Amino acid sequence: MTEESLPSEEELVQRLKSNDAALFERVVKEYHSAMFAVAYSIAGPAIADEVVQEAWISAINAIHKFEGRSALKSWLIRITANEAKTRLRKESRSVSLEAVDENWATDTRFTEKGHWAGGNPEWDISSPDDLLAADELQDCVKKHMVKLPDNQQQIINLRDVGGMDMDTICNILEITASNARVLLHRARDKMQQVVAKFQRTGEC
Amino acid sequence: MLSCKHTIDQGTDYLDKELGFWRKVEMKMHLMICVNCRRYMKQLKQTIMMLSKGQFKKPSDQQVERLKKEYQDVSTDK
Helix, strand or coil: CCHHHCCCHHHHHHHHCCCHHHHHHHHHHHHHHHHHHHHHHHHHCCCCHHHHHHHHHHHHHHHCCCCCCCCCHHHHHHHHHHHHHHHCCCCCCCCCCCHHCCCHHHHHECCCCCCEECCCCCCCCCCHHHHCCCHHHHHHHHHHCCCCCCHHHHHHHHHHCCCCCCHHHHHHHCCHHHHHHHHHHHHHHHHHHHHHHHHHCCCC | CCCCCHHHHHHHHHHHHCCCHHHHHHHHHHHHHCCHHHHHHHHHHHHHHHHHHCCCCCHHHHHHHHHHHHHHHHHHHH
């Protein structure tokens, strides 16, 4: 993680506008991963790399016009999401909440009355840094992220990995705020379960 | 009284301050008495933090070099 070592937003943007190639390299290394996650979830694995490449080129060409109204990362994520959308084949993107709710009634974590069936143990590994340092766990998280339904994957990548605000996300994905929140929670809940299972059993 | 299942189902709305007044009160009361749901909310936050800091796919050295060259070329043109 190098986020701490990047300069403040204002200085960052100023220096990027004045041809600081060393700093640009650090920015690429810092934000590429989140941009890739967003591209992957919207445009699919086959062209995700290409989409990110195109997004960087657009950003490079537009950086002198960037006014800092959002954080640089959000700006990069938005460019990536828009690029991904234009590359996506046109298809029906309606969000089915029925599919989302289908497993709710049969969630085995809970009893019929909605109480925790076997409790919810504390995690042995709990700080975000320790969670990130556990390689096997991270592999497991990645594996399950890409298994999420498309719309959940898109929203968790835009919101939690990419750090975008919900209004912008709803505009990009063309969904309502309440649908977005349901989908986001399902995705987060699934990832919590992945981490919880790994901590409990050591298995992915 | 909210069930545990309904409580965790509102986890994201609670964290994002999207719950109405009474729903929030109900949720807080449940969390006060239920250690399992309190843990869940802590774990949900930890999961979100982990995702925000995670490096899911680092760029290759070639990709970084190519982009750096692109950046330098564009900067030189201006």
